[in-house]
Amino acid sequence: QKEVEQNSGPLSVPEGAIASLNCTYSDRGSQSFFWYRQYSGKSPELIMSIYSNGDKEDGRFTAQLNKASQYVSLLIRDSQPSDSATYLCAVNTGTASKLTFGTGTRLQVTL
Amino acid sequence: EAQVTQNPRYLITVTGKKLTVTCSQNMNHEYMSWYRQDPGLGLRQIYYSMNVEVTDKGDVPEGYKVSRKEKRNFPLILESPSPNQTSLYFCASSSLLPSPLHFGNGTRLTVT
Numbered sequence A: 001q002k003e004v005e006q007n008s009g010p011l012s013v014p015e016g017a018i019a020s021l022n023c024t025y026s027d028r029g030s031q032s033f034f035w036y037r038q039y040s041g042k043s044p045e046l047i048m049s050i051y052s053n054g055d056k057e058d059g060r061f062t063a064q065l066n067k068a069s070q071y072v073s074l075l076i077r078d079s080q081p082s083d084s085a086t087y088l089c090a091v092n093t094g095t096a097s098k099l100t101f102g103t104g105t106r107l108q109v110t111l
Numbered sequence B: 001e002a003q004v005t006q007n008p009r010y011l012i013t014v015t016g017k018k019l020t021v022t023c024s025q026n027m028n029h030e031y032m033s034w035y036r037q038d039p040g041l042g043l044r045q046i047y048y049s050m051n052v053e054v055t056d057k058g059d060v061p062e063g064y065k066v067s068r069k070e071k072r073n074f075p076l077i078l079e080s081p082s083p084n085q086t087s088l089y090f091c092a093s094s095s096l097l098p099s100p101l102h103f104g105n106g107t108r109l110t111v112t
Helices: none
Strands: A011-012 A017-026 A030-038 A045-050 A054-058 A059-064 A072-078 A085-092 A099-101 A105-110 B004-007 B011-012 B018-025 B029-038 B042-051 B054-057 B076-078 B087-094 B107-111
Touching: A011 A017, A017 A030, A017 A085, A017 A105, A030 A059, A045 A054, A045 A059, A045 A072, A054 A099, A059 A085, A059 A099, A072 B087, B011 B018, B018 B029, B018 B054, B018 B107
Parallel strands: A011 A105, B011 B107
Antiparallel strands: A017 A072, A030 A045, A030 A085, A054 A059, A059 A072, A085 A099, A085 A105, B004 B018, B018 B076, B029 B042, B029 B087, B042 B054, B087 B107
């Protein structure tokens, strides 16, 4: 079982819709969770971080964490074509050295 | 401007010819790390450093070396590159996890 799993996609949503991206992780001791956005050929950039159960909202983005079920999700409201990218889920198990990334979900926002 | 700077951005080399990819950050971060990214495999950690003179292996360290003589610099060395090291490489830094990582712009390496 991979430590951090994401559906590779592509996930296709129409402009203006809500995009829902999911990530599951295997280590119950994981404490910190991050979503990065990566455009093709570019470096990952941080979208959201979340550390406790529940929802965290930042503009059009909402991160949701459920430690009991070991999943974290990212919702993007009012999706725009510029949101088309690969979204990487990253999980820190609590050690100071390890941030494990999923393989990413490719999102396509269609006109 | 706070940033992580990698050089070069693109590099084509031949098997066995030693190369160094430089990485420098201006944020006074303790933690620095190298990742490689390959299609279908995601970002995999090569080496990381918690502070000056402290380095350790990540998930895929074979064929790579690093050093951390100064806080700001964390070069990646390939002593004898092979074609299976053709990849997109990222350097990243943070003020110790779980703080978010800041990534450099990447180095696309091709080994023929």
